[in-house]
Each structure stands twice: as C-alpha cells, then as structure tokens.
Amino acid sequence: MTQLIVGKIGALAAEGIRDLLTRSLGGEPIARYTEQRLLEWATLREGGWDEIGVPEEAGGAGATLRDLAEVSMTWGEFCVPLPLVVTLAAKRWSPVAREHPGPVTVSVLSPVAGPLVPYGNEPGIRVLAGRNEFLESSNDGVADPFSLTMQPVAVEGSTTFDPVAARELAVLWAAEAVGAAKRCLRDAVAYAKERKQFGVPIGSFQAIKHRAAHMLELTERAETAVLWAAADDFREGAESIGTRRLVLHALATSREVVESAIQVHGGMGFTWEMGLHVYLRHVVALRELVQGLLPA
Template sequence: MTITAEQQELASTVRAVLAKHGDSAAMRRGLEGERGYDEQLWTLLCEQVGVAALAIPEEFGGVGVGLVESLLVVEELGRTLASPPMLGSAVLGVQAVLLAGNAEASARLLPEVAEGARTLAVCWAGASGWDSFGVRADGGKLSGTAHYVLDGTYADTLLVVTADGLFEVDGNAEGVTRTAVPPMDPTRRLTTIDFASVEARALGPVDIARLREIAWAAVAAEQLGAAERCLDMTVEYSKSRVQFGRPIGSFQALKHRMADMYVLVESARSLVYLAVSGLADGSAEAVDIAAARLHAIATLNSVVSETVQMHGGIAITWEHDAHLFFKRAHGDAQLFGTPAHPLARPA
C-alpha cells in the first residue's frame, strides 16, 4: 500500500496531537482514571481531528474516508499505549454495525459515535476465546457471558455477536452485569459481561470471517506502531547511555541488533499495509491477513524484548515505559485470537 499525501497528513496530525497532549505522563494519568484512558485526549482527537468519524459513511454522520485512515490512527495510538475507544468502538464496533447492513441502526447509532458521544462495545468471545460465541440468542433474548470485551465497562451500547447474528443491547439494560477483569496489560482494560435473558434488538447477520479479519488487521496496525516506538526508544537510549567511555550505540554488536529490529519493523509495515489496503478495497486474501497478524505478533514480541534487554535494569522499573510495551505485546498476541492453520496459498 502506498500512503497518499492526505493519509500521511492525517497520521502526522494525530502524531502531533499525541506528542503534545498524549505523552507518557498523560497515558499514565489515564491509567488511574475511571475509564483507563485520558478522556480529554479522546475528546480532542474526536473534535479537532475527527478520528472516530473516519470510517463512518457520510450518510451516517461520518467523514467516509474509509478503514485505511482509521487504522493509521490505531497505528499512531499504538506508539503511545493510549487506549481510548478507537479500536473497540470506532473501528470494531462501527464495522460490526456496517456489516449487519441495518440502515436504521446505522442512522441511529453511528452519528453519535462519529462525534465521540457514544461508545460501542463488541461482545463476542466465549470463555475459550473468539472461536466460540459467549452469548446465545433465544426468542429475541440473550443469555450467556461475553469475555475480553474492549470498552465494556462504560460502553453506552453493547453489540452482541451470536451464532444468529448481531444484536443491540442498551448498556444499562436489565439483566446486564459488567465485571472489570484485572488484565496483565494495565494500559488496556477488559470486561466480562453477563447477559441474563436480556431483551435485545436484532440488527442482522454478520460476516464473522470479515469482522475477525478487520480485528486482526487493526491489532496488527497497533502492534506496528508499538514496535516502531520501541525501536525509536532503543536507538535514542543507545546514543545517551555511556559504557566504557562510549555511547553503547557505537558498539557493533548492538548496531547489528538494532538493525535487525529495524528490518522486522519495516517488514511488518509492508505486510500490515498490504492487509489493510486489501481489506479496504476488497482484494485481500485470507492468507495476507493471517500473515500480517502472525508477523506483527512476532515483530512486536522480538522488538520489545530487545528494547528491554538493551535498556538494562531501568526497563523493568515502573517509571520507564518499556515494561508497559512488553505487557501490551503479550496482551495483543492473544487479542481476537490467531490464525489456526499454516500459511499457504491454494495452488
């Protein structure tokens, strides 16, 4: 995928806003907040940049530029570890509604999502993961438990994926119980949501395979941003940390390791951008999405491990962000599951 000038300008604008208002200190303040992210930053991104409206068609109050632009924003957020409701609501939630093809629901829900005034949460996984549905539909009522829900603790609208299609539930509906789950990654909160014979509105059938591919591509974009930031942190530190009277970045062995990190990041970028552009224009093959997903996992795990090692003891202190990237890498590796089959194109 070739990034257009307009897309590059969007990414640069988001990066500038995050550099000024969403640095490490802001991210850590958000961790202590009620929602786990900096709410002022999210408002700023929605009102001044319009990030939540990017993939929403104009007829439903959005900008209508598409999925590529939304995932470029997810990539930039990955660099900061900020977890506003972009991935869970403005990407996955919006795409679930659009895939259901319900114009009435889109017109009712999406304009407020575009403004940042409504948050969607996709309730999907069973206890064993995203290969099973945690909730079942029976006569217009939902029962069961959805696990690992992004933005689930405070979402205004719950979008429940079942074997019978997509259902809409008000976040405050009777019979809905939300339980925050202590995650390994403190920068991303997850929720378990129980449904006890809850009245629901059917929105229509959903292409689960495509929804999963969108989720994988989005997480891969986030992992790419995180890996690039880890590389930048490591290179910067290697120039300032002095050992034996020289910056450690001047040692050949470390140069080689950082060069390997760079190759991993750039190869991941190629695969992720291929997957994202293919999803946007309908040309993506399942193997391309799977390859991007698996390579992004391997890249971030490898790069962040090198980051921790080359920073030394400081990397495992609470004050440094390296350990948070390490935890995000392991959390993202499990989020939305992974391809179950070996990568091979049909003959």
C-alpha cells in the same frame, strides 16, 4: 499493482492524531498516563476522530482501511488507554454504533479466557452484539490488570462479526501493535545513544548495533505485513489464511521488537517508570484478541 501508499485522509488524520496526543500527554511517560487520565474521550469525540472511518454513503469521511491503519499505527505509538481503534472499526461497520455518541467496543471470544471486552469499563461505552444491536452489559465487570491499556472485562456473550468486519478490526489492531513496536525501537535507539558504559555510548558497541539493526528489520517487516493486509484488493476476508498469517506475523514480530527494546535498556527496561512493559502487555493482549477474531 496493489497500492500500499497511504491516502490523503490517512496522512492528514495520522498527523492530526499525533499532534493531539503530543499536546495532550505533554511528553509524560506511558506509566503515568495509564494511571492518571490525561486525555478524555470527549476530546476525541468533539474532534470527530471516532467517525473518520464511517463510509461516505453513511455521512462519514470515508477513510479507507489503509488510511485507518496509518491512524492506528500512530495511536499505537502512544498506547493511550482509550478505545479509539475499536470504535473506528465498530462505527465503520455498524449503523447502531454510529448513532451512539460515546465509545463502542466488541466482545471477542478469546482462545484463552473466553469472551473478553477490551476497555469494558470505559465510561459510556457500549458493546456490540452484532451489526445492528448492542449487548446488554454493564460497566461493573472486573478488568484484567495484565493489560494496563486495554483492561479487558470478561462477559457472557460475544459479538457476531461478518468476515469483512472481523478482518478489518484484526488489521487495525495489528497496526496498533506495529505502532507500539516503532515507538519502542525509537526509544531504544535514543537510549543507546545516551547511555554510557566504559565512557562511551552503548550504541557504539557492535552487539547493540546488530540488535538495533535487527529491530529495524523486524519493524519494517511487521509494517509491510499490515499494509498488505489492509490493501484494497486484498479481500479474502476473515476466513482467509492469508489475512490471518499477515496480521499474526505483524503481531509476533512487533512483540519481538518490544522485547528487544527492553533488552537494550538493560535493567532500566524492567522498571515501572520506563514503561516498556506497558507496550509489551498491550501487544500480547492485542495478539490474543486477534486470535479470537480470526480463529484457525
């Protein structure tokens, strides 16, 4: 039977990342830390977080894809605008990426906008051309403002992936979207317990109860899809229609959860300060990138 339970490395790493982000962000709303940096890449680098996915034979911690999926889900709950997830995947796959002390990203051929580099303007970032070389690109491109967290930059060339690398990055990006959905579900439930209409919490209304229950079902379905895609014996590769269906299902379902969370918040859900739109934009951007990684 496929083992879907997270390993010790994944559980400890996810707990560590959650603690780091909680301390670094200090409970600030997402709208603030997308505009003002509260966490620097150097902090992640000094903690060795960018190398936990490097195989043991290459001198790394040897975290499995299932472990990294757990870390990515935790990271997605905060949606910090730093390229940790893509760097984890890049350093797991590429020897030249492991030699670079800074963050590493990729160029994905988007079905909508052509080659896009997520986090393309992050200081010190390098863009992989393939497993053993970088693209010659500069950090002066104009970032797409739609995704406040990823801010992808259009470039000329795209990264050449092998099937396993494309599949693994797609799984981790889908896991990140699931984390965003879990966070939005949690925030929506907390809001429904506090917000009152007609003198009672809106969470006591049957319509809100049904919506919250459906959001929980969707979130669990999305997480299950990611875990199956990350399972060690699910190795059809990027060409597998099974992998593509699972990760796109997780992404579409996560988007539905975030949209429902906005509805639960009512008018407040559309405000800049609440920041739910940041999660929605992030999930939409992730889906576009995954479609480029795993074309039909």
